[in-house]
Amino acid sequence: MARHELAVIGAGPAGLAAAIAAADAGLRVALIDGAADAGGQFYRQTARQLHARRPERLYHGWSEWESLRDRLAAHRESERITFLAERHVWHVEPADGDGFVVHAQVGPEQQRSESVAAGGLVLAVGGYERVLPFPGWTLPGVLTAGGAQAMLKAGLVLPGRRVVVAGAGPLLLPVAGGLAAAGAEVAGVFDSSDPRAFGRHVRALAQNPEKLAEGVGYAARLAWHGLRVRFRYSVIAVHGDERVEAVTVAGPDGSRGRRIECDALAVSHGMLPHTEIAQTLGARIGIRGAVAVDTEQRTDVANLWAAGETTGIGGAALSLVEGEIAGRSAAARLRGDMPRDLAASQRTRRRLAAFAEALEDAYSAPAGWADRVTDETVLCRCEEVTAASVREAVSELGATDLRTIKLLTRAGMGWCQGRICGPGVAGVAGCPLTPANTPFARPVPLGVLAEIDDNGGSE
Amino acid sequence: MDLPKECDLVVIGAGMTGAACTWYAARAGLRVAVLDRGAVAGGTTGAGEGNLLVSDKEPGPELDLALLSTRLWRELADGFGGGIEYEAKGGLVVAARPEGFAALEAFADEQRRSGVVAESVGADDLSGLEPHLADGLAGGIHYPQDAQVQPARAAALLIRDATRGHGASLHTNTTVTALTRGADGTVTGVVTDRGTVHASWVLNAAGTWGGEVARLADVHLPVLPRRGFVLVTEPLPRLIRHKVYAADYVADVASSSAALQASAVVEGTAAGPVLIGASRERVGFDRRFSLEVARLLARQAIDLFPALAQVKAMRSYVGFRPYMPDHLPAIGPDPRAPGLLHACGHEGAGIGLAPATGHLIAQILTDETPDLDLTPFRPERFNDTGGEEA
Amino acid sequence: MRRNPLMLVEAQPEPAFQVTFDGATLDALPGQTIAAVLWSAGITAWRRTRVDDRPRGVFCGIGVCFDCLVTVNDMPNQRACLLPAQPGDVITTQRGDGHGAA
Numbered sequence: 011m012a013r014h015e016l017a018v019i020g021a022g023p024a025g026l027a028a029a030i031a032a033a034d035a036g037l038r039v040a041l042i043d044g045a046a047d048a049g050g051q052f053y054r055q056t057a058r059q060l061h062a063r064r065p066e067r068l069y070h071g072w073s074e075w076e077s078l079r080d081r082l083a084a085h086r087e088s089e090r091i092t093f094l095a096e097r098h099v100w101h102v103e104p105a106d107g108d109g110f111v112v113h114a115q116v117g118p119e120q121q122r123s124e125s126v127a128a129g130g131l132v133l134a135v136g137g138y139e140r141v142l143p144f145p146g147w148t149l150p151g152v153l154t155a156g157g158a159q160a161m162l163k164a165g166l167v168l169p170g171r172r173v174v175v176a177g178a179g180p181l182l183l184p185v186a187g188g189l190a191a192a193g194a195e196v197a198g199v200f201d202s203s204d205p206r207a208f209g210r211h212v213r214a215l216a217q218n219p220e221k222l223a224e225g226v227g228y229a230a231r232l233a234w235h236g237l238r239v240r241f242r243y244s245v246i247a248v249h250g251d252e253r254v255e256a257v258t259v260a261g262p263d264g265s266r267g268r269r270i271e272c273d274a275l276a277v278s279h280g281m282l283p284h285t286e287i288a289q290t291l292g293a294r295i296g297i298r299g300a301v302a303v304d305t306e307q308r309t310d311v312a313n314l315w316a317a318g319e320t321t322g323i324g325g326a327a328l329s330l331v332e333g334e335i336a337g338r339s340a341a342a343r344l345r346g347d348m349p350r351d352l353a354a355s356q357r358t359r360r361r362l363a364a365f366a367e368a369l370e371d372a373y374s375a376p377a378g379w380a381d382r383v384t385d386e387t388v389l390c391r392c393e394e395v396t397a398a399s400v401r402e403a404v405s406e407l408g409a410t411d412l413r414t415i416k417l418l419t420r421a422g423m424g425w426c427q428g429r430i431c432g433p434g435v436a437g438v439a440g441c442p443l444t445p446a447n448t449p450f451a452r453p454v455p456l457g458v459l460a461e462i463d464d465n466g467g468s469e
Numbered sequence: 470m471d472l473p474k475e476c477d478l479v480v481i482g483a484g485m486t487g488a489a490c491t492w493y494a495a496r497a498g499l500r501v502a503v504l505d506r507g508a509v510a511g512g513t514t515g516a517g518e519g520n521l522l523v524s525d526k527e528p529g530p531e532l533d534l535a536l537l538s539t540r541l542w543r544e545l546a547d548g549f550g551g552g553i554e555y556e557a558k559g560g561l562v563v564a565a566r567p568e569g570f571a572a573l574e575a576f577a578d579e580q581r582r583s584g585v586v587a588e589s590v591g592a593d594d595l596s597g598l599e600p601h602l603a604d605g606l607a608g609g610i611h612y613p614q615d616a617q618v619q620p621a622r623a624a625a626l627l628i629r630d631a632t633r634g635h636g637a638s639l640h641t642n643t644t645v646t647a648l649t650r651g652a653d654g655t656v657t658g659v660v661t662d663r664g665t666v667h668a669s670w671v672l673n674a675a676g677t678w679g680g681e682v683a684r685l686a687d688v689h690l691p692v693l694p695r696r697g698f699v700l701v702t703e704p705l706p707r708l709i710r711h712k713v714y715a716a717d718y719v720a721d722v723a724s725s726s727a728a729l730q731a732s733a734v735v736e737g738t739a740a741g742p743v744l745i746g747a748s749r750e751r752v753g754f755d756r757r758f759s760l761e762v763a764r765l766l767a768r769q770a771i772d773l774f775p776a777l778a779q780v781k782a783m784r785s786y787v788g789f790r791p792y793m794p795d796h797l798p799a800i801g802p803d804p805r806a807p808g809l810l811h812a813c814g815h816e817g818a819g820i821g822l823a824p825a826t827g828h829l830i831a832q833i834l835t836d837e838t839p840d841l842d843l844t845p846f847r848p849e850r851f852n853d854t855g856g857e858e859a
Numbered sequence: 860m861r862r863n864p865l866m867l868v869e870a871q872p873e874p875a876f877q878v879t880f881d882g883a884t885l886d887a888l889p890g891q892t893i894a895a896v897l898w899s900a901g902i903t904a905w906r907r908t909r910v911d912d913r914p915r916g917v918f919c920g921i922g923v924c925f926d927c928l929v930t931v932n933d934m935p936n937q938r939a940c941l942l943p944a945q946p947g948d949v950i951t952t953q954r955g956d957g958h959g960a961a
Contacts, residue, residue: 044922044941051921057890057943062868103760113760118942138923150904150916157920161940165895166864166888169903169917193862252914253903274903290758391918391926393740394910407625408483408509410641417515417621420740425703425925425936427784430918449758449785453703456745457778460767462760703936704909704956741909741956781936 014040014092016340017112017128019099019287022050023326024318024333025134026078031337032132033090037344040126041082042094042114048082049075050136051156052326054163068163068188070224071326097124100454102131102287109313110291113462115454123458130313130344132336133288133301134329137281137319141177142379143397143434145387146248146257147277155185155278168194170274174257176200176245177278179373180325183228183239185276190235197272199237200259202244202376211368218365221327244376248275279375281323282433286448288316298322298370299445305356306349307336315340324366331359380437389438390431392424397438404439411441422446425453470638475667476500478834479659480674481645481682484514485820486812487674488624488631489827495635497831502666503637504659506644509628510621513676513819516788518699518736518744519620520712521821524560524612527576528583530845531797531818534825536584537840539614541824545627546618553623554739560615561590561598561711563606563773569716570607577610586613601708601774615712617736620820648685648809656686656808670834672810677791679799679813683848686806690799691851692814694789696750698762700770703781704741712736713773733769735777743780745770747817749790756787790817793851800826800846801833810834811848876946880905887944894920894927894939897950905929905939906953929953 018029021043029041041048047055053075056062066072085091097114100123105111109129116122139154141147151170155177158169172195175186179201186199208215215222232238242262249256249269257275258267283300293309293316296302300322307315317336318329335355342349383389385398403409403418412428412435415421421435422428427448428435436443478494480487483505491503505511521542526532546555564570577587588611595602595609631637640663647660648671658667673682673690683690717732734746748762763785771778793799793814803809810833812826825841832839865872873889878896887896894917897905904914906928918926920940927939932949935957 056868056870059873059890060865060888061871061873063871064867064869067867068864101760138919138921148913148915150914153917154919157917157940160920161892161895161898161917162864165891165898166868166870167891167895167898168864169898192864192867292757388911391915391924394908394913403625406629407622408505408628408639408641409625410508411511414508414511414515414621417510418625423701423740423742423784425783425928426923430924430926447756447758447786449763450782453781453783455779455781456700456702456767456771459700459764459782460771460778462764706956706958 011125013127016130018132020134021048024329027330027333028132028337030081031334032341033085035341037341039091042097044098100452130340133316134318135284135320137283140279140282140433142279149250151254151274155276158276159185172197172272173274174198174272175276178202179280187231199239200243201241203373205241207372214364214368283320286451290449306339328362389434390421393420395419395421472664476502478670479668480672482674483509485624485823488627489823490830492627492631493827493831495631495637497835501637504640504643510624513788514620517620519618521616523585523614538825554619557616559711560612561713563609564716567607674812677789688805693792695792698748700745700782701784702743709737733766735770792816799848801843803848878948880950893942896944909955
């Protein structure tokens with residue numbers, strides 16, 4: 011089994027920055043990612059065989075990506091960084107003595123597992139979208155806003171011809187703009203947040219002019235397509251039998267709904283951090299369900315760092331600086347030194363984090379959404395558990411938390427292990443969103459599990 | 470719901486055992502308040518497979534308890550319909566080699582004398598019972614009395630029925646911090662973080678944490694945790710019909726060793742996933758996942774059912790069986806603390822033994838003669854030796 | 860001509876190949892996932908759920924939700940949003956758990 015000084019899981023902005031910073035400082039790094047190319051979700055690359063000559067038209071911050079890409083290439087050339095692509099990490103365990111052993115399934119087939127040992131580990135595993143349930147949200151054609159963007163960037167495809175973009179959060183703007191630029195008819199962009207809420211965060215917003223400019227740029231792109239965001243509006247129902255045919259949108263008064271014909275709905279209510287690997291290793295989970303880290307991005311587990319969305323949702327710029335801090339801290343600490351000259355990066359981090367918190371606070375899910383979830387609405391998409399079952403578990407059967415609701419109803423027991431339904435079930439049940447313990451970060455064939463030893467796995 | 474000021478019986482613990490004691494006592498006319506520091510089924514009940522087994526028990530008091538429970542579970546299943554997911558699927562214990570099969574048959578002979586139905590199955594007939602079982606096994610014993618329930622739902626539905634129809638009350642997120650005692654030392658109620666309840670009797674049904682409750686009454690009850698992992702697969706069609714396990718399992722259950730033992734118990738469920746238990750380790754309350762245990766369970770499951778190699782494990786959960794030094798539960802009144810009763814320490818058999826335990830507790834509280842001799846389950850039986858502490 | 864994503868980024872994809880979906884032949888571009896190929900053909904659902912027999916397709920688009928499970932070359936429970944299409948792939952609507960449950 012290969013042993014590296016540092017392993018970095020996730021090759022998005024945070025993981026790339028961490029791996030590059032650590033390699034710059036002389037560490038030998040394994041950079042592990044499930045995709046064929048580095049980039050993560052934010053810099054998700056168009057498939058090479060599609061030969062996009064102007065890929066930058068689908069991205070924000072393309073020049074930053076080019077710089078990261080070139081620095082990664084140089085470190086791969088000098089063998090400071092080993093890029094392990096198409097490795098789907100399913101479990102990380104503490105190594106005997108010190109460090110970690112990372113177990114990953116290989117390739118799209120995922121019929122074989124490989125192991126990587128490392129003295130230190132940076133978790134840069136990112137996040138995924140939160141979608142709060144509403145009647146009709148399981149119909150084909152309803153998908154996450156980020157999913158629509160990922161499918162567009164990677165495969166150059168659209169979810170439909172006429173798309174409504176809705177939810178709450180800063181992601182809606184670039185997604186709507188991207189879909190429109192790529193030829194979709196965007197039938198409306200609806201954000202349930204109240205713009206007046208941004209007034210409470212003038213300071214954090216004003217200190218981040220480049221982030222504001224990014225937002226203005228997205229809005230200008232939308233305007234170019236004749237679109238603008240309707241704030242305080244939300245999709246309250248989706249109509250259709252076998253797929254989306256229309257949605258109903260309600261405004262601030264909440265009473266009158268407007269029906270909009272469409273064949274796709276891209277929806278998002280913000281993001282959630284991936285925390286299962288950190289939890290399995292015993293790291294503390296802090297506020298907003300994110301991995302808790304100190305000013306050097308260290309978790310409370312020795313030689314375990316975390317950076318990017320897994321430590322709190324904040325966007326690519328914040329992920330980049332967190333990754334850099336983690337990489338430089340790891341490079342120093344793993345060799346028994348103190349990291350130096352982190353102060354400037356830590357200031358940037360604080361400023362961007364304050365901006366992210368202000369956004370998270372200002373963007374808000376539609377008030378009373380949980381009450382509008384009808385009894386027959388499916389909350390757990392995998393196990394097809396309805397809101398009625400969840401409500402019964404709480405009011406009749408003595409459930410007080412997500413775990414007991416799961417035991418009594420199966421909500422959260424399916425393929426996604428409650429990642430998707432967690433926020434909806436917690437909201438409808440009126441209990442806190444507590445991440446489940448999932449020692450398998452993704453499903454693993456029993457045959458692979460039985461044989462990890464033979465791949466140099468765990469001994 | 471507000472705590473009552475007083476009642477006949479306070480049950481500490483809303484797991485399967487507490488639920489069954491609540492149900493039988495409430496049905497017998499007692500006013501019962503069942504308390505839990507967490508949710509219903511939040512402890513070992515929620516981490517179990519719902520085994521109702523006679524097959525793994527040697528003749529003796531535990532088997533008698535299991536046989537009584539087998540009958541009571543069938544009654545409960547009739548009364549509660551499909552809600553508790555009772556399934557009389559039967560067990561199949563297999564042996565790889567002829568000498569193992571011979572040992573199984575000898576064990577089954579003894580069990581039959583105690584009333585267990587055990588059918589010997591030759592090598593050629595195994596595939597008729599379990600079409601996907603590995604080739605080359607020497608034979609097995611079929612136990613039609615083995616069954617399964619969904620333990621969390623069973624506990625929740627028994628408590629709901631007791632509260633709806635029989636005057637009991639449920640209080641979750643309520644932690645017992647002390648017991649009230651009379652001048653003569655009699656236990657007269659419980660103090661909780663939400664108030665005090667006076668009661669004629671207090672029942673310790675705290676499972677793996679029963680030793681802590683006993684300490685509140687200054688009595689010694691050596692309940693120790695024995696960790697177990699269960700692997701859960703993706704949903705499948707009915708590939709596996711019975712609870713299937715290899716002969717080693719019985720030896721593991723009866724063992725007092727602290728070291729890791731695992732002999733996979735493999736079974737399908739009504740909902741689709743296959744469950745693979747049952748490791749046993751004495752490592753305290755350590756919840757950390759163990760890849761070594763998961764690997765061992767996966768290997769043994771594939772040894773029994775080769776087709777499982779392609780099937781994906783989706784999750785794993787951990788639980789702590791309440792383990793007593795002599796592998797028997799504590800059931801009955803505690804003479805060291807009059808007014809206090811215990812119903813805990815059922816190890817890995819708590820779901821199966823719950824109805825019999827609840828039934829016997831209700832008989833004691835209503836001054837009926839218990840259906841079984843409770844002497845082997847006396848809570849104070851470890852006092853002489855000081856018990857065996859981990 | 861209506862604008863499309865390939866035009867936007869001035870893509871020059873490698874030659875298309877064929878796959879089948881429930882017996883019908885579809886064109887696929889090299890590098891596209893199974894989900895992208897099906898979307899290109901206007902198909903948005905390729906799974907029927909285990910309990911209620913309802914249609915499903917892409918939801919999260921990044922491999923987290925497992926809603927887009929599909930059977931490819933007789934292998935059930937493949938995530939269409941991650942799995943690259945290969946020439947000759949036989950894609951079939953996945954029913955229930957995908958293992959041929961009754």
